[in-house]
Amino acid sequence: QTRFNHARFIPPDAIFALTAEYLxxxxxxxxxxxxxxxxxxxxxxxxxxxxxxxxxxxxxxxxNHEYLPILGLQTFREATAxxxxxxxxxxxxxSKLATCQSLSGTGALHLAGLLLRACQSPLPKIxxxxxxxxxxxxxxxxxGFPCESFKYYDHDTRDLDIESYYSTLKNAxxxxxxxxxxxxxxxxxxxxxxxxxxxxxxxxxxRQLFPLFDAAYLGFNSGNYDEDAFAIRYFVGEMEMxxxxxxxxxxxxxxxxxxxxxxxxxxxxxKRSPELIENAMIGExxxxxxxxxxxxxxxxxxxxxxxxxxRSEVSNPPAFGxxxxxQVMGTKELKEMWFTDMVTMSGRIRSMRKALYDHLxxxxxxxxxxxxxxxxxxxxxxxxxxxxxxxxxxxxxxxMAGNSRISIAGLNPSNxxxxxxxxxxxxx
Ligand code: PMP
Numbered sequence: 001q002t003r004f005n006h007a008r009f010i011p012p013d014a015i016f017a018l019t020a021e022y023l024x025x026x027x028x029x030x031x032x033x034x035x036x037x038x039x040x041x042x043x044x045x046x047x048x049x050x051x052x053x054x055x056x057x058x059x060x061x062x063x064n065h066e067y068l069p070i071l072g073l074q075t076f077r078e079a080t081a082x083x084x085x086x087x088x089x090x091x092x093x094x095s096k097l098a099t100c101q102s103l104s105g106t107g108a109l110h111l112a113g114l115l116l117r118a119c120q121s122p123l124p125k126i127x128x129x130x131x132x133x134x135x136x137x138x139x140x141x142x143x144g145f146p147c148e149s150f151k152y153y154d155h156d157t158r159d160l161d162i163e164s165y166y167s168t169l170k171n172a173x174x175x176x177x178x179x180x181x182x183x184x185x186x187x188x189x190x191x192x193x194x195x196x197x198x199x200x201x202x203x204x205x206x207r208q209l210f211p212l213f214d215a216a217y218l219g220f221n222s223g224n225y226d227e228d229a230f231a232i233r234y235f236v237g238e239m240e241m242x243x244x245x246x247x248x249x250x251x252x253x254x255x256x257x258x259x260x261x262x263x264x265x266x267x268x269x270x271k272r273s274p275e276l277i278e279n280a281m282i283g284e285x286x287x288x289x290x291x292x293x294x295x296x297x298x299x300x301x302x303x304x305x306x307x308x309x310x311r312s313e314v315s316n317p318p319a320f321g322x323x324x325x326x327q328v329m330g331t332k333e334l335k336e337m338w339f340t341d342m343v344t345m346s347g348r349i350r351s352m353r354k355a356l357y358d359h360l361x362x363x364x365x366x367x368x369x370x371x372x373x374x375x376x377x378x379x380x381x382x383x384x385x386x387x388x389x390x391x392x393x394x395x396x397x398x399x400m401a402g403n404s405r406i407s408i409a410g411l412n413p414s415n416x417x418x419x420x421x422x423x424x425x426x427x428x
Pocket of ligand 1 (some may be wrong): 036103104105106107133181186214216247248249250256287
């Protein structure tokens with residue numbers, strides 16, 4: 001007898017399952033373009049130099065394992081809000097902001113959902129671009145929101161379908177919520193231009209739609225944090241709109257999950273600092289939910305609600321990642337290093353995007369590939385059929401998401417030609 005007779009089997013998350021399959025594959029030329037995690041030119045995970053320095057400072061200061069406040073580390077929350085809005089807008093908005101540290105970007109989206117659910121009845125609709133990051137529907141439908149997809153991308157032109165976007169906003173139910181990828185749209189790599197963002201903001205304001213920004217790639221997209229934060233600052237600053245902003249430090253600070261120790265060579269160099277390695281074993285997952293409101297009273301009240309919601313979800317958030325991020329953003333020298341690190345990552349991705357494009361052309365891969373260099377961010381949306389995607393995996397050991405989204409960060413000078421040749425052979 002079990003009380004779980006009605007439990008359904010839920011298939012594993014496709015991208016995590018693909019990574020597991022890749023890890024099982026013993027082929028020497030296998031390439032993982034599935035999961036969106038940054039890799040350096042040797043295909044290895046990269047600990048940002050700014051993060052290493054922050055960790056060293058923290059370690060020298062002595063870390064403890066005490067609880068953080070429920071809302072998270074105060075210095076981290078402030079430094080995050082200032083980075084996102086820029087100093088000037090932050091100074092203007094400070095008293096009208098509610099912020100709460102979260103379990104990375106996913107946790108921020110979830111907190112946003114909890115707060116919005118508690119503040120609006122009946123539950124508003126959430127408009128979600130199609131395609132989108134696979135977790136959006138799951139996060140919001142599990143909270144009970146009616147989710148509605150709208151056409152974001154045109155598979156024929158392989159570009160943003162801006163007319164369909166505008167028309168969705170013009171006809172949306174007033175008071176609804178719209179999920180906006182602040183930059184580096186996942187999976188398509190197609191973002192609105194500044195002009196289009198202005199139009200989107202105006203349409204949303206006219207229709208009283210609430211912008212919920214998913215900002216997982218600020219600074220990582222273009223290498224310029226301010227540039228990537230344009231849309232958020234425009235909505236909040238110039239348009240004076242209320243907005244929710246869900247921030248992740250997974251990509252732009254390389255704080256994905258748990259640090260598993262230094263590579264052997266580093267370890268040897270750091271022999272005299274074993275506590276550094278030990279401290280580095282603590283989990284990270286750091287993000288922030290930020291709400292820009294119109295009044296300081298709304299900010300105080302929503303922040304108190306976030307505190308209550310966080311308390312019943314995780315009680316208080318993990319400390320180590322927030323301490324690192326706070327150290328990086330709150331120290332002038334480290335912040336500059338971080339900006340350079342983001343240029344390094346986005347620059348390498350851009351050069352691999354171009355290299356893939358060049359190789360595809362030189363091998364004479366059938367079709368046009370201009371969309372690949374029009375896109376930006378971590379992902380390339382190739383436009384291959386599911387059959388080709390499967391063939392690439394089974395016969396060439398090249399792994400990518402079923403919709404032919406590739407993580408460009410998985411490419412490097414040693415494998416990009418092989419990937420281009422494999423794609424070409426599959427298409428011919
Ligand atoms: N939103 C988008 C669009 C993403 O691509 C990601 C990372 N894959 C996230 C949110 C959040 O990821 P995390 O919870 O690891 O910060």
